[in-house]
Amino acid sequence: MSSVKVPATRMKADERRELVLEAASRVFGERGYVGATTDAVARAAGVSQPYIVRMFGTKESLFLAVLHRALDRLMTAFRAVLAGHGPAHPSGATDIHSLLGAAYADLLADRGILLSLMQGFILGSDPVIGVHARAGFLAVYRLLREDAGFSPEEARDFFAAGMLLNTLVGIRMSADYDTDPAAREFLETALPTKVGFLLSLEGD
Amino acid sequence: MSSVKVPATRMKADERRELVLEAASRVFGERGYVGATTDAVARAAGVSQPYIVRMFGTKESLFLAVLHRALDRLMTAFRAVLAGHGPAHPSGATDIHSLLGAAYADLLADRGILLSLMQGFILGSDPVIGVHARAGFLAVYRLLREDAGFSPEEARDFFAAGMLLNTLVGIRMSADYDTDPAAREFLETALPTKVGFLLSLEGD
DNA sequence: GTCTATATGTCGATAGAC
C-alpha cells in the first residue's frame, strides 16, 4: 500500500473551490466547526492540508464559505418554489407550506448542507461566525415573511419543523430506526417521505 | 495582581462535583464539546485542570455527566408537571401542553442546560456520545407519549418547538433584538414570555 | 481532596520548491 501523495490533477480555481466546499460541508457537518480539521477536509477533497489554508486563508473563513454556500442553496431552492419552478411535492400537495417544506427536506440530498447549517446555528457565541449565522437565519425568515407571505406564527412553525429536521439528522436518529420503536415512530411521524432516504445514508 | 493559585477550600466530593458540572454545562454550552477545554471548565469552577480530569477520568465522560444532568433536570421538571407539582404557566393556561412547554422554557434559568443538551444532540455521529444523546432524546419522547398522553403528532410538534427554542438560544438571536426588527418579531412570536429574561443574559 | 509540573499528541499556519 503505497500511500505516497500524488499531486492532484490541475484544475481551475472555481472547480476546485466548489469541490473543496462540498467536502468541507460534509466534514464540518459531521464533526462540527472546532472538531473538523483542515487536514480532514483536505483528505476528503483529495488535496493537501496547506493547500486548503492557501485557498481560504484560515479555517474560520473556510467555514464561513461553507455556511454561505449552504444558505445560498437554501435561498435558491426557496426562490425556485416561489417562482413556481420548484420540484413537485411527493404527496401531490401544491400549497406553499408543503412545497417549501419539501424543498427544505430535499436539501438532505446534498450531504452536509443542513448539518453544517445547524453547526453554524449553535455557534452564536462566536464573535465572527455568530454574526453570519444570525444574518443568514434572519434572511431566510424575511424571505418567508415578505416573499412567501407567511404570518409570524406560520414562519415560527416552519422554522420549528426545520430545526427538528436538522436535529433528527444531527443526532442520527435513523441509527435507532430498526431497534427502537420510539425512534421509528418519531421518524415516520416527523418526516414520512424522507425516512427511506435517511436510512440509505448508512455510515455518515 | 497576584494570580497565584490558592488551593480551593476543601469540599465534599458531591458538592464539588455538582459545582463542576454546573460550570461545565455553561462552558460546553457556549463552546461546544470539542471547543470546550478542560482548562476552561476548571477555571469556571475555580479548581485546577488536572483535578477535573481526576474527578471525571476523561473529557468525554465529563461531557456525558453534563448531558445526563441536563436530561435529569428535564425529566424531573416534566414529571413534576405531570404530578401536578410544576410551576404555574405565566399566561394562566392549565393544559398539559402549555405547562410542559413552560417547564421546558424555565430550564433557561439554569444556564447551559439547554445549550449543552443541544450540543449533545448534534453529536450523533460520535460513537459514544451519539448513543447517549439518542437514548436521552427518546426517553423524553416516551415520557411525552406514555406519561403525558401525547399523540405522535403532538409529540413531534412539541419537540419541534423545543428544538427551535434551543436553536434561538444557541444562535444568540437576542443579540439582534434591538437592531433587527425581524429578530425582534421572531423572538416575540416564538417565546413571548421569555424574551425579557433572554435579554437579561447579556454577555453569555 | 487538591495542587504543580510536564509528557505527549495534534492542529493551524508558514516557508518555500516545483
Add this chain to the structure above:
DNA sequence: GTCTATCGACATATAGAC
C-alpha cells in the same frame, strides 16, 4: 495550482507532592 516539510501553540492526560 499544488506539494513537502516544519514551526509554534495549545489541550488532554499522567506523575507525584502536599
